[in-house]
Amino acid sequence: MSGTETQNYAVIGKSVPKIDGRDKITGAARYTADLKFPNMLFGKILTSPHAHARILSIDTSEAEKIPGVKAVVTHKDAPTLKYGISPARWDENIFCIDTVKFVGDKVAAVACIDEETCYKALAAIKVEYEVLPAVLDPLRARDEDQPQIHPEFERNINAEIHQDFGDIEEAFRAAHYVRTDTFVGNRTYQTPIEPHTATSMWDGDKLTVYSSTQSPHYFQYYIAREFGLPMGNVRVLKTYVGGGFGGKLEPTGLEFGGAVLAKITGRPVKMFYDRAEMFAHNRGRHRQYMTLTTGVDEKGKILGVHADFIMDGGAYTSLGIATAYYAGAMLTLTYEFDHFRFDMFRVYTNLPACGAQRGHGAPQPRYAFEAHLDNIAKHLGIDPMDIRILNARRPNTVTPNEFAVNSCEMKACLEQARVLSGWDEKKGKLPKGRGIGVATGSFVTGAGYPIYRTDLPHAAAMIKVGEDGTSATLYTGAVDIGQGSDTILCQMAAEAMGYTYEQMKIVAADTETTPHDFGAYASRQTLMSGAAVKQAGEEVKKQLLEVAAEELDFPVSDLDVRSGVVFSPADPNVTMPFADVARRHFVTRGPLVGKGSYTPPKLGGTFKGAPVGTSPAYSFAAQVSEVQIDEETGEVTVLDVWDVHDCGTVINPSLLHAQVHGALFMGMGESIWEEVKFDDKGRILNPNLSEYRLPTALDMPRIHSSLVDSYEPAGPWGVKEVGEGATLPTMGCLRNAIFDAMGVSVNSLPLGYEKVWRALKDKREEAGSQKAG
Amino acid sequence: MGTITDKQGVQRYIVDLMVNGDPHTVVIKGNTLLVNVLRDELDLTGTKKGCETGDCGSCTILLDGKPVDACLVLAAEADGCEITTIEGVAQHGELDRLQKSFLDNAAVQCGYCSPGMIMSAKALLTRNPNPSEHEVRKAIGGNLCRCTGYVNIVKAVLAVAEEEAR
Numbered sequence: 001m002s003g004t005e006t007q008n009y010a011v012i013g014k015s016v017p018k019i020d021g022r023d024k025i026t027g028a029a030r031y032t033a034d035l036k037f038p039n040m041l042f043g044k045i046l047t048s049p050h051a052h053a054r055i056l057s058i059d060t061s062e063a064e065k066i067p068g069v070k071a072v073v074t075h076k077d078a079p080t081l082k083y084g085i086s087p088a089r090w091d092e093n094i095f096c097i098d099t100v101k102f103v104g105d106k107v108a109a110v111a112c113i114d115e116e117t118c119y120k121a122l123a124a125i126k127v128e129y130e131v132l133p134a135v136l137d138p139l140r141a142r143d144e145d146q147p148q149i150h151p152e153f154e155r156n157i158n159a160e161i162h163q164d165f166g167d168i169e170e171a172f173r174a175a176h177y178v179r180t181d182t183f184v185g186n187r188t189y190q191t192p193i194e195p196h197t198a199t200s201m202w203d204g205d206k207l208t209v210y211s212s213t214q215s216p217h218y219f220q221y222y223i224a225r226e227f228g229l230p231m232g233n234v235r236v237l238k239t240y241v242g243g244g245f246g247g248k249l250e251p252t253g254l255e256f257g258g259a260v261l262a263k264i265t266g267r268p269v270k271m272f273y274d275r276a277e278m279f280a281h282n283r284g285r286h287r288q289y290m291t292l293t294t295g296v297d298e299k300g301k302i303l304g305v306h307a308d309f310i311m312d313g314g315a316y317t318s319l320g321i322a323t324a325y326y327a328g329a330m331l332t333l334t335y336e337f338d339h340f341r342f343d344m345f346r347v348y349t350n351l352p353a354c355g356a357q358r359g360h361g362a363p364q365p366r367y368a369f370e371a372h373l374d375n376i377a378k379h380l381g382i383d384p385m386d387i388r389i390l391n392a393r394r395p396n397t398v399t400p401n402e403f404a405v406n407s408c409e410m411k412a413c414l415e416q417a418r419v420l421s422g423w424d425e426k427k428g429k430l431p432k433g434r435g436i437g438v439a440t441g442s443f444v445t446g447a448g449y450p451i452y453r454t455d456l457p458h459a460a461a462m463i464k465v466g467e468d469g470t471s472a473t474l475y476t477g478a479v480d481i482g483q484g485s486d487t488i489l490c491q492m493a494a495e496a497m498g499y500t501y502e503q504m505k506i507v508a509a510d511t512e513t514t515p516h517d518f519g520a521y522a523s524r525q526t527l528m529s530g531a532a533v534k535q536a537g538e539e540v541k542k543q544l545l546e547v548a549a550e551e552l553d554f555p556v557s558d559l560d561v562r563s564g565v566v567f568s569p570a571d572p573n574v575t576m577p578f579a580d581v582a583r584r585h586f587v588t589r590g591p592l593v594g595k596g597s598y599t600p601p602k603l604g605g606t607f608k609g610a611p612v613g614t615s616p617a618y619s620f621a622a623q624v625s626e627v628q629i630d631e632e633t634g635e636v637t638v639l640d641v642w643d644v645h646d647c648g649t650v651i652n653p654s655l656l657h658a659q660v661h662g663a664l665f666m667g668m669g670e671s672i673w674e675e676v677k678f679d680d681k682g683r684i685l686n687p688n689l690s691e692y693r694l695p696t697a698l699d700m701p702r703i704h705s706s707l708v709d710s711y712e713p714a715g716p717w718g719v720k721e722v723g724e725g726a727t728l729p730t731m732g733c734l735r736n737a738i739f740d741a742m743g744v745s746v747n748s749l750p751l752g753y754e755k756v757w758r759a760l761k762d763k764r765e766e767a768g769s770q771k772a773g
Numbered sequence: 774m775g776t777i778t779d780k781q782g783v784q785r786y787i788v789d790l791m792v793n794g795d796p797h798t799v800v801i802k803g804n805t806l807l808v809n810v811l812r813d814e815l816d817l818t819g820t821k822k823g824c825e826t827g828d829c830g831s832c833t834i835l836l837d838g839k840p841v842d843a844c845l846v847l848a849a850e851a852d853g854c855e856i857t858t859i860e861g862v863a864q865h866g867e868l869d870r871l872q873k874s875f876l877d878n879a880a881v882q883c884g885y886c887s888p889g890m891i892m893s894a895k896a897l898l899t900r901n902p903n904p905s906e907h908e909v910r911k912a913i914g915g916n917l918c919r920c921t922g923y924v925n926i927v928k929a930v931l932a933v934a935e936e937e938a939r
Contacts, residue, residue, distance in 0.1 A: 017876050024884030025872045025891060027819015027859035034818035193823045193831055193919050194885040242821070242885030243919050275824040482883025482920050654879035658925055662882065665922030689828035689917060697910040697923040 015654035048100035051682030089317035104280025138312035166339030171304025175295025184748035185364030189284035194242020215519025237510035279687035283355030304339030318355035326361030329613030333442035370732025402605035435741025441728025446524025448614030460515035469582030477517025496537025498561030523721030535596025634757025649718035667730025793861025808843035830916030833889035859888035882920030
């Protein structure tokens with residue numbers, strides 16, 4: 001459907017160049033750290049060197065004496081209201097009051113005339129600590145003998161989830177085969193290349209914060225709350241953002257601490273994290289222990305699944321309550337089964353807090369489930385591709401946890417991946433050391449409910465056509481963090497208005513000048529912000545055609561507008577340039593403005609945690625990867641990856657495939673190399689980009705990104721998500737390819753060379769001992 | 774290189790830099806990094822800082838034609854050198870073919886690594902106008918990108934090379 005429909009669109013469905021591309025390749029694009037303000041100071045935060053300690057005293061007097069130091073602040077100078085991004089668990093303070101809870105926790109901050117003076121000042125602050133025993137092992141965090149991190153959370157339980165759908169016991173009783181496997185997910189970090197920066201300034205009672213943020217709205221809401229300001233007195237805006245991937249979704253010490261320092265000094269204060277501080281702030285992927293039990297019939301049809309998980313939340317909640325729910329909720333999407341139980345403990349430890357990283361909560365459980373399913377297929381002697389096609393979700397179905405799925409081309413994705421990858425020619429026929437694996441994924445197209453409870457629309461937009469009609473400006477709260485929302489929303493605006501992309505301008509993500517939008521997370525903007533933009537564009541079009549009807553003396557119902565020209569489908573002689581009509585509108589009626597907003601329908605069930613995972617639409621994807629394993633070293637070389645996506649109608653094919661490339665790349669990094677590691681004192685061992693190993697250009701396989709035809713009724717023009725979905729299958733897909741190549745299962749991420757080598761060694765020794773025995 | 778000593782007894786160096794064809798003289802401390810002179814003194818903020826430890830390549834510039842991480846070069850070391858930053862790649866508002874190719878091939882997402890990527894690729898194409906895919910990957914191997922999986926970046930560089938070969 002989408003294939004033919006796309007042909008009829010004038011602007012969408014085309015790979016127009018990015019609206020901000022030129023600025024970004026000439027060095028003209030200013031990111032937050034590039035901004036300078038008159039009289040600006042520089043600020044840094046003093047952090048805890050201990051994983052868990054009581055603060056006995058803080059002496060700032062020596063620091064204050066250093067020339068160029070303008071302010072030194074601690075909790076005594078700042079609001080002490082606890083904050084967080086999950087309203088269920090506000091557990092963080094701007095500066096620690098009694099205890100520090102991880103290496104990197106915020107203790108004090110300084111504002112100075114330059115960066116160098118900041119470091120001198122930080123070194124001169126004397127903090128006396130009483131070091132406390134720390135909780136570093138999430139599996140032991142709930143034990144009676146472990147220290148309490150937050151007094152109000154007994155046994156360090158941050159969240160406990162027990163969900164039961166259908167009758168899992170009965171499903172297992174009826175099953176031909178019931179299998180249990182345990183897997184471990186790794187702690188990873190989003191690692192945007194742009195470090196977090198925020199510059200805060202006050203004008204009387206009004207606070208302005210320039211921040212590298214994924215959501216000016218949530219920042220505005222939480223900053224206003226913390227400082228007791230009306231939201232109208234807090235302006236949060238971004239310039240260009242150098243990537244986020246979930247790590248820039250919540251305000252940090254840079255915004256809160258910067259606002260305190262700016263207030264006290266009366267000057268703009270630029271705060272920034274260096275790379276090590278970014279790792280300490282973290283909010284990346286949780287380490288997660290995942291036990292899965294699944295019952296299948298003799299053909300491999302899944303009857304029921306029990307997921308029993310524990311996740312290491314770190315010292316604070318961050319967005320982790322949602323992560324914990326997502327971990328189970330999203331397991332029900334790609335395959336159909338009726339019975340599902342989900343048990344989860346998210347525990348506190350004295351390690352950096354974890355939050356939402358691309359694919360939010362879903363990728364590791366997906367890895368575990370896809371590996372588990374291959375184990376089941378192997379036991380039953382079924383081809384891994386066949387067992388997936390057998391169980392693949394169908395359109396217009398409902399998951400056991402009550403997610404309504406409209407469009408769903410899961411089966412078509414798998415079948416296409418089978419053909420493109422040459423699965424049938426390769427499976428079981430590849431030379432030694434070579435293997436092929438398959439996995440699936442599905443992701444929300446925007447969260448059905450916002451992070452805090454509110455009745456605000458999820459997205460809003462406004463379009464102002466220039467007075468002479470030669471340009472139009474889209475005002476949207478949507479946040480372009482690199483994924484290209486500014487571009488595709490301008491395409492959508494132009495399509496809806498009957499205008500051209502080249503004439504579009506955009507003002508985005510500024511709480512003062514643009515209409516409200518929740519921001520860039522949960523893959524929501526193409527559908528949700530897009531729906532608001534479409535409505536705004538249609539409102540412009542309606543008004544424009546009314547004026548055109550008057551000017552042309554022709555019935556409005558017989559007029560249309562496309563690519564900047566008003567015309568009549570009935571009479572080819574009736575035509576008038578959009579610009580001329582728009583100008584007449586301004587002269588006769590005032591500004592030509594359209595507005596729109598979007599609120600999703602009520603979604604999901606009524607059980608505890610039911611909102612998490614609801615969405616107006618879900619994307620689906622299948623991946624096949626082919627790997628080469630070096631038996632001597634365990635080295636994994638990924639040769640090819642085929643990603644086949646069901647993401648609805650495509651607005652910009654180039655940008656869409658680029659999202660797949662990036663999501664897959666990130667999943668691959670987490671699969672093989674990336675892991676934040678700690679010593680026995682809770683200090684990060686690799687808080688830098690040489691030892692926290694991101695894939696380089698030399699590590700990447702050939703990537704083949706393709707699509708299946710699909711149309712999503714809940715989305716404007718039939719769109720749904722792509723940005724996070726392609727991260728989901730990758731880890732399981734690579735695990736399964738290694739399993740196929742060598743017959744060994746690596747049950748923890750990352751599937752590093754050493755782990756593969758050890759698994760091969762164990763297998764050899766086992767075979768040797770069996771022979772000997 | 775001239776020096777002056779300030780009232781605290783700290784020695785400052787008078788450094789001459791030719792940046793994108795423009796002569797600049799700056800007075801800096803011995804520990805001042807070149808990347809900070811470019812960004813803070815000359816307001817050439819196209820050169821990005823991502824790690825300040827030479828790992829990410831965001832601050833890649835050409836120093837006498839060679840690609841270097843400007844965060845690993847002391848400004849004093851660059852005295853008398855010719856420097857090209859991303860701002861010096863387009864000439865009179867006309868994009869370089871490499872820049873055009875980055876746009877045409879959707880090789881830019883967040884854009885934070887793009888200046889460094891373009892500088893590394895430019896250095897490669899200057900010394901080797903017809904590189905293999907592996908040579909392209911090697912040339913940008915020290916430039917980390919978190920958005921693109923490098924797919925379209927490699928494509929963009931190769932497209933320029935192919936155009937050159939024709």
